[in-house]
Amino acid sequence: AQSVTQLGSHVSVSEGALVLLRCNYSSSVPPYLFWYVQYPNQGLQLLLKYTSAATLVKGINGFEAEFKKSETSFHLTKPSAHMSDAAEYFCAVSGAGGTSYGKLTFGQGTILTVHP
Amino acid sequence: NAGVMQNPRHLVRRRGQEARLRCSPMKGHSHVYWYRQLPEEGLKFMVYLQKENIIDESGMPKERFSAEFPKEGPSILRIQQVVRGDSAAYFCASSPGTGPNQPQHFGDGTRLSIL
Numbered sequence: 120a121q122s123v124t125q126l127g128s129h130v131s132v133s134e135g136a137l138v139l140l141r142c143n144y145s146s147s148v149p150p151y152l153f154w155y156v157q158y159p160n161q162g163l164q165l166l167l168k169y170t171s172a173a174t175l176v177k178g179i180n181g182f183e184a185e186f187k188k189s190e191t192s193f194h195l196t197k198p199s200a201h202m203s204d205a206a207e208y209f210c211a212v213s214g215a216g217g218t219s220y221g222k223l224t225f226g227q228g229t230i231l232t233v234h235p
Numbered sequence: 236n237a238g239v240m241q242n243p244r245h246l247v248r249r250r251g252q253e254a255r256l257r258c259s260p261m262k263g264h265s266h267v268y269w270y271r272q273l274p275e276e277g278l279k280f281m282v283y284l285q286k287e288n289i290i291d292e293s294g295m296p297k298e299r300f301s302a303e304f305p306k307e308g309p310s311i312l313r314i315q316q317v318v319r320g321d322s323a324a325y326f327c328a329s330s331p332g333t334g335p336n337q338p339q340h341f342g343d344g345t346r347l348s349i350l
Contacts, residue, residue, distance in 0.1 A: 153338065160238070162276075162326055170336060177326035209277060222291055223268070223328075223339065225278040 121146045121212045125226035133234050138182075138197040140229050142210035145191065152193045153211045154184055155196070163209065167192060180204070205233045237262065237296075239329050239342035247348045248317050256312040257347045260329030267310045268339055269302060272324040284310060314347075322349045 126141040143149045144150055151170055155163040167178025174186045193210060210226040240259040250256050260267050263264075267282040271294075281325035283291040284304040295302065304310040314321055324346050 140258075155341075160343070162241075162343045163328075164341070165338050168338055222276075222280050222283060222293075223270075224280065225270075227277045 120146070121224045122227035123168065123210050123212050123217050123224055125210055125229050128227060128233065129230050131232040131234065134202055135199050138187050138200045138204065138231065140195040140210075140231065141225060142184075142193045142195065143191050144193060144210070144212045145210055146148075150212045152184075152186065153176065153213070154193075155209045155211060155225075157207045157209065157228075159206075166195070166208075185206055187232045189225070200231075202234045202235070203232050205231055207231070239264075239327055239340055241325075241327050241342035241345050243345060243346070244343065247350060249350045250318060251316050254314040254317050254321070254347055256314075256325050256327075256347070257327075258310040258312070258327030258342060261340055262311070262329075262330075264329035264331050264340075266330045266332060267304050268328045269310075269312050270295050270326045270328065272326060272344070274323070278326065281312075302326055304335075317347075317349050319349050 122145045124143045138211050153168045154166040156166050157163050163174045166182050169186045177183045182197045184193050186193050207228045207230045209228050211223045213223050237329050242257050247292045261280045265286050267284045270278040278296040281329045287306050300313045322340045326341055326344045326345045330337045330339045
């Protein structure tokens with residue numbers, strides 16, 4: 120069984136400040152991990168993915184995430200927030216075999232607000 | 236290259252009616268996934284299909300819900316005898332195959348409202 124916990128349903132930062140969105144996972148098999156962003160009334164856009172090739176993953180729009188097996192974490196960061204980063208962010212996990220490939224399990228989401 | 240297309244974007248139904256949600260995957264993608272996003276909740280997996288086959292329907296409610304992905308045409312999520320609790324955003328995603336190097340691409344969703 121797999122699960123994802125996103126700590127903090129709302130995060131608020133000032134423009135130019137560090138963005139840190141937390142994600143912890145639980146998986147009985149080696150996980151594949153993803154971060155998606157959702158803008159209002161739109162679908163989800165893939166920011167980045169962890170596939171075991173490298174623990175520090177760089178994604179689009181200046182975001183990156185680090186996989187820490189010992190902490191079962193995959194936190195998303197960005198050094199300097201922009202107003203355009205305001206959106207809802209979802210962490211997701213999928214399994215590494217069988218039909219679990221196709222099944223993404225999402226966290227509850229974190230709404231990021233950026234203040235001028 | 237068009238993305239995942241879902242229609243309609245908004246659908247209003249009265250209790251007891253049927254709702255049909257359509258999803259055309261990206262060109263070259265033969266794997267389709269449906270997710271539901273209820274208010275104040277995250278996205279929940281419903282069903283995973285390949286052409287003409289249901290691979291995993293572990294997230295589908297046992298009654299009133301069905302999904303198909305025919306050889307020709309879009310994938311259809313069908314909800315019979317809708318109830319207020321079916322009001323949600325339904326998202327379709329597609330991928331060319333399975334595995335992390337073929338991640339899922341999402342459509343903009345269908346927002347279903349039940350009167």
